[in-house]
Amino acid sequence: MASSWARGTFSYWAIGLVNVTLIQAPFVVLGWIHADGVGAAMFAAADRLGQLLLVFATAAMTIFAPAIADAIETTNRSRFNSIIRRWFVVVFPVTLASVVLMVTAGKSLLRLYGDQYVSGYWILVIISAAIGVTMCMVIFISALQYLGGGRSVVAISVTWTIVGFIGMVVMGHFWAEMGVAIAQAIGFIGMYAAMACRVGYLLKTRLPNREET
Numbered sequence: 001m002a003s004s005w006a007r008g009t010f011s012y013w014a015i016g017l018v019n020v021t022l023i024q025a026p027f028v029v030l031g032w033i034h035a036d037g038v039g040a041a042m043f044a045a046a047d048r049l050g051q052l053l054l055v056f057a058t059a060a061m062t063i064f065a066p067a068i069a070d071a072i073e074t075t076n077r078s079r080f081n082s083i084i085r086r087w088f089v090v091v092f093p094v095t096l097a098s099v100v101l102m103v104t105a106g107k108s109l110l111r112l113y114g115d116q117y118v119s120g121y122w123i124l125v126i127i128s129a130a131i132g133v134t135m136c137m138v139i140f141i142s143a144l145q146y147l148g149g150g151r152s153v154v155a156i157s158v159t160w161t162i163v164g165f166i167g168m169v170v171m172g173h174f175w176a177e178m179g180v181a182i183a184q185a186i187g188f189i190g191m192y193a194a195m196a197c198r199v200g201y202l203l204k205t206r207l208p209n210r211e212e213t
Contacts, residue, residue: 039177042120050127057135130185160191
């Protein structure tokens with residue numbers, strides 16, 4: 001029982017580690033590899049503001065994840081699809097509004113750190129857009145895990161972490177903190193999109209398409 005529980009939770013641990021790695025990697029790239037202290041400071045300010053967008057989707061997951069698990073446990077594909085649609089109906093408008101607010105008020109918010117941080121506005125735009133997209137797809141992490149795709153969660157997350165980090169190093173060389181922000185966005189969006197595609201495949205093979213009874 002203990003070993004089964006450990007295997008089941010490993011993919012959650014892995015995705016948590018990956019998220020932390022991708023979030024912190026820009027500071028390694030800008031602070032150590034490219035030694036750009038100003039760029040690292042600009043990125044840090046924009047990143048801290050952008051992270052505020054995580055709050056709603058993270059809270060929503062506590063409500064939707066159990067429902068997703070139940071739909072998969074009862075092999076009810078129509079219910080699963082209904083829950084996913086409800087997720088987007090609930091999360092997308094709030095996330096979009098939050099991103100728009102962050103973009104429109106971004107310069108004022110960055111100015112709270114000091115006038116010099118306003119130059120990090122476009123980094124904030126990129127980070128906010130990336131978080132907005134990924135938060136709409138975060139439900140697919142739980143769905144993939146519950147569908148028995150724990151290994152896929154690990155493989156996809158590790159692959160896109162490596163892609164994202166390499167991208168940060170390369171693009172950071174040419175475009176400094178802006179390049180790092182773009183590469184980080186590609187890493188996160190690519191990872192979550194790949195998981196969504198994997199869920200779509202597993203639905204066809206593991207979850208019958210029948211009406212809810």
